[in-house]
Amino acid sequence: MTRPSSPLWTPSRSLAPAVSSPFTRRSLLRGMMAGGALAAIPGLAGCGGDDSSGATGGGTATSLGSNFSDEVPQQALKDSIDAFIKKSGIKVDVNTVDHEQFQENITSYLQGGPQDVYAWFAGYRMKFFADQGFAGDVSDLWAGDMGDGFTDAFKQASTGNDGKQYFVPFYYYPWAVFYRKSLFEEKGYTIPETMDDLTALCQEMQKDGLEPIGFADKEGWPAMGTFDVLNFRQNGYDFHVSLMAGEESWESDEVKSVFETWRSLMPYHQKDALARDWLDSAAGLLNKKVGMYYLGMFVGQAFTKPEDRDDLDFFVFPALNEEHGTDTIEAPIDGWMMSPKPEDEKAAKQLLAWFGSGEGQDAYLKSDPNNVAASSDADTSGYNALQKKAAELVGASANITQFLDRDTRPDFASTVMIPSLQKFIGSPEDIDGLCSSIEEQKKSIFG
Incomplete structure (x- = not known):
């Protein structure tokens, strides 16, 4: 593979990355969530953070599989979901599983039928599972308002080998x-x-x-x-x-x-x-x-x-x-994917659009300021010194990798x-x- 002629990530649009074609070689890291099919996998019953958050009133709902099992990201995710529920009135059933456990059982989970929305990672492994039919097409979200908040680099990192988008970036971290x-x-x-x-x-x-x-x-x-x-x-x-x-x-x-x-x-x-x-x-x-x-x-x-x-x-x-x-x-990119057959596709895509919005990412980073928002619509005025320096580092780097177990x-x-x-x-x-x-x-x- 030849070296790209231009930097993989450039500090455009609030320091969000821009990437060239070698990004197709990248992919993931730790595991993810459970529920449904995961309950049948030994050791993958949901851990501590399992939660059913709901709005008052009737029936619109979606389900979320989460690998945000450490204390800080688990709380931050809850804050973002609570804000979504308040704004949309959509109930979100959350099931949290230790990420290392899920990494070992990801294929079984996806074969058994994932939850409507599930945590995952950009690049190679996103493509790997999309190729096998384990991900739902979210190209319409990228064609809408959500897509305007991302550089072409993020879109490329979210695009499968068939040219469709299967991923919504949430944040990145060097x-x-x-x-x-x-x-x-x-x-x-x-x-x-x-x-x-x-x-x-x-x-x-x-x-x-x-x-x-x-x-x-x-x-x-x-x-x-x-x-x-x-x-x-x-x-x-x-x-x-x-x-x-x-x-x-x-x-x-x-x-x-x-x-x-x-x-x-x-x-x-x-x-x-x-x-x-x-x-x-x-x-x-x-x-x-x-x-x-x-x-x-x-x-x-x-x-x-x-x-x-x-x-x-x-x-x-x-x-x-x-x-x-x-x-x-x-500088791995973490985010979200959708089941190929969600129980409520409309509600699932509303949740995904929230995670892809500056507002949804702001709600998360307020409690977990250890990452950098993927959307250029996010409010960076409250970034701490470490977040600002991280965004500058990524923006100035010639080449970005996603981490060994996301790149192979x-x-x-x-x-x-x-x-x-x-x-x-x-x-x-x-x-x-x-x-x-x-x-x-x-x-x-x-x-």
């Missing part, structure tokens, strides 16, 4: 290296620009009694972000996209060098990563026991006090290769990459054997 400004000021640390700088900073932090790099992979997905950034920093965007598409060998010197670089950073990572979830590492960053943390902007969920949130900042992961510099970042086949991501990366974390010695195993499995899946 991945970067997060840190506390007061800790860096107190210790006299400087922002690293190269790998040598990063290594030297890690060594300083260790001398100061800190764990330099927060790291957690109990859920299986966080380590994918580390692989991604090392790969596109070292080998460039084009190689990374081709690798995710199954077009490059996992036994290549390029891939092996990624794992070798990662292994060299292991002494600076938090130990016992497979027994720790991402919020545990975020708490370490909050409590100044961890110096830095490469994660999505949602790390801010751990920073609930205003003074702590104001102290949170980020920098892009340093350059590894002068040829590629820091020209690529990850779902079966390859879940059955091959999660266990392979966890095996590497637990025992990073045999890189040749690891790469050989991944390549063999890749061939059987991609054909």
Whole structure:
């Protein structure tokens, strides 16, 4: 695949992204919701946030499958839905399921019949399921007022291989290296620009009694972000996209060098990563026991006090290769899809149009300011410093990826990459054997 001739995302229309054709290689991450068919899948009964919100009066209703299972996004979603109910009078039956559980059972859920509206992700995996007939056509929403709030980039990321739209973007969030400004000021640390700088900073932090790099992979997905950034920093965007598409060998010197670089950073990572979830590492960053943390902007969920949130900042992961510099970042787009056969299509599309509106996204971000609104109609005047900086970062980046398990086949991501990366974390010695195993499995899946 050739490098795009223009930036994938440009800071037009309130810094909403603009993308070129390589966006078709991208797709998803964690799981989603349940109810109905999901109730029959072991371990996928709805968790804590299950809720039936309703307006007074009669019968118009729709159902929503949600993967917003963490406390902050769960409340924020409720706020947005409550505002929708108040405005429309449409009842919304919400069922929330842990996102990791759903990731493992997404195909069974979709085959069994999803709820009217369900949470999902832009790009490759949206297309993957749309191709199989698991998504309803929402092209009419894009042709209406809702579509006016999005750049062509968002529309492209929401378009299936048949040219129809199957997705409504809700928000996006960049991945970067997060840190506390007061800790860096107190210790006299400087922002690293190269790998040598990063290594030297890690060594300083260790001398100061800190764990330099927060790291957690109990859920299986966080380590994918580390692989991604090392790969596109070292080998460039084009190689990374081709690798995710199954077009490059996992036994290549390029891939092996990624794992070798990662292994060299292991002494600076938090130990016992497979027994720790991402919020545990975020708490370490909050409590100044961890110096830095490469994660999505949602790390801010751990920073609930205003003074702590104001102290949170980020920098892009340093350059590894002068040829590629820091020209690529990850900034996944989360949003919503519709069942191919909703019980009430009109009500379902009204809810989707709400989620795609600036008003609907404002209602969400008021309670969860750890993302950036996808619609250019959203009110950015209330953005905190982190949101403003994130929008600027995305707008200025030449290339955007969606995250490993959104950029490749779902079966390859879940059955091959999660266990392979966890095996590497637990025992990073045999890189040749690891790469050989991944390549063999890749061939059987991609054909």
